[in-house]
Amino acid sequence: MSQQYPALLVVVPLLSAMIISIAGWVNKRWCFPIAVAALGVAACSSVGLLLQVLDQGKVIYLMGGWPPPMGIAYYIDHLNGLVLPVVSIVALLNLIAAKKSIEQQFPDKIGPFYSLYVLMVAGLLGIVATGDAFNLYVLLEIAALTGYGLLAMGEERAPLATLNYLYMGTIGACFYLLGVGYLYIVTGSLNMVDIAGILPDLYQSKAVLAAFIICMVGVWLKMAFFPLHAWLPNAYTYASSAATGLIAPLVTKVMIYVMIRLMLTVFTPAFVFSFLNVSDAIVWLAVIAIVTGGVLALAERDLKKMLAYIIVAEVGYMVGGAWLGNRDGMTGAILHIVNDALMTLCVFLVVGNIVYKVKSYAFENLQGLFRKMPFTMGAFVIGAMSIIGVPPTCGFFSKWYLITGAIAAGHYAFMAALLFSSLVSVVLFFRVFEICFHEPFSDNHGHDHHSEAMDEAPLSMLVPLLIVAATLIVVGLYTGVIVNQIIQFAIPASLV
């Protein structure tokens, strides 16, 4: 069975999504257990795969038994071996945490919601696992289409915000497809490893250069990298908490993974860093992304939108780190995929709990939350510390690698942007803490001062949140193991 993990990873969620969709018409109570079981199997397979990769190196799985380049193959190496468990576990924890709010928000449409949710996770896992450039596009379509559906079902402004996202996302996906088409015309192959083997003779070709540019722009659109980020804040803010809890931590991070995969495996560092001379300009774009993300977050008066702008800044971290062109920067970018997925999940689960209880995420309604929801706010403090980058939370370590990489590359503006972003995060989060510590202004002047009794979110929402918060610290403490055992092997030796 263990050699079938790569198939189980995507096929079990896909089959389950169909079964959930049918179960929604028969008996709604079956939907949630099936969804949890499916994502549980996916999580176990992804952890199993990671252990296999650690044990024996690359795992290759031939779909339909056809060898590449004729057929489609899944390649699992240290890079996606690390990202797969993150995707599946984040999705599983958010699913469990979101059960109550899904039942509260869409009582009639539980079946379709869970079905779309599980299908989206199948798409994301497939994107990460696949070794075929076109298969990646097909799975991108699945993840995007289901994502639009999940995001559009929210507040009144959600459909319009999602329509914007749909336009931008579709353009991004088309660009990627066009790039793959160009590559196919000049190489005749769709398999990533195979393309990488053919490309070195074609580095001079303008078609390869164009393919690289449009693939990158397409991926940047999808991950909301600086000038292309305008769709993200509204789309993420107005959606339901269950949907943002899945999409905010994962979609941008998976697209960063795709970018790194294209850079390291398909086009190889020799082409990206040595042959092209653009990394400096892109790191500068990342600097602007980090600064604008932070400044725009400062201007927001509600928690969810503020966090959405922080995601824009975090995307800048990872793109900048990957384009520094040295080992430390790349290590930081890959480590930050893991850390940022976890800490974004942590803070968005907190928002989910607050929305469930307070029905709002505007700053003025957050008063007195520390007394009312002490565990939720405790987890929020850990998540915030991690985003700021306080040791021993994991956010500190990836930022450390990114700064080391920036110094090694002599790119001091990027280092300054990272430090500036940390300072902005301090301001952002301590402002929220201050509001949350304040008691609400009561109308009956000082009567019953302790009227605000504890009113925590239900345990099914709290336990996943506390697990994530604890994981932030555990991952921080085991950073050395992750870097030395996994990430070190994920970066080709040619990148120094």
Next chain:
Amino acid sequence: MKIIGLIISVLTGAMLVYAAADFPAWSDPSSPASTYLSPHFIEKTMEETSVPNIVTAVLADYRSFDTMFETAVIFSAGLVCFFLLRTTRRKESETETTHYRHTLTGVTIQIKEGHTLPPSDEFERIDSLWTPSGLIIKTSCRLLVPFIQLFGLYVIAHGHYSPGGGFQGGVILGASIIMLAISYDLRTIIERISEKMVAVLCAVGVLIFSGTGALCLLLGVNFLDYNALAPILLVDPLTARSHAILIVEIGVGVAVMTTMIWLYCNLSSAGKYNQGL
């Protein structure tokens, strides 16, 4: 803003055209796309899959994993449309009025919600945008539909030998039912094939495809490796590949047909399912 957009699109287009200068010439027999993989498919498809139509073999066997997810894309389009549009609870402000037409005199009456029409054969329910029934349109559509559907089934079944397959056949089948819905009305269709039936069949279509693949997995080989189905289909492994392609094409056909109906019902009635176009 419009000018900036125009400049960006022109520049992007210019870059893509400029880069296309390095492409191999049109229909160049020595271009990588026609020398790298195509010879393998042209020479080996028949002996590896026993399917004469190479396109079908690539689509449903060599790269069937892609096709399975394409079917899932179609399914999710239908599901998202249902998820976003279908209204199960009406807003309190809007009350539903239904329209009935007295068939003998042509008088139309409006029935407000909460009231019912006394049982009578002389009234027929009509849509608010009703036009006098076109006898010619209704009759010709009714006569055409069986032939269209038969052709749809042929296209699905004959994908091995000629252009066709599940996607094309499914679209033809779906179109035949949408044609009925337009020439009669939405209720006529829903009476024949209920909303629940459409939704379940849509998922079943994808399940047929992915279930065939998962069955191979259970039989101990890789996902979608149809050879393993030989003992179940009672044929030799090579013919099993060809038969399995037919099975998955049927799954695709079912999913595509029902998705088209599902999309039409939700879009034309804005999710209310009371009256369509």
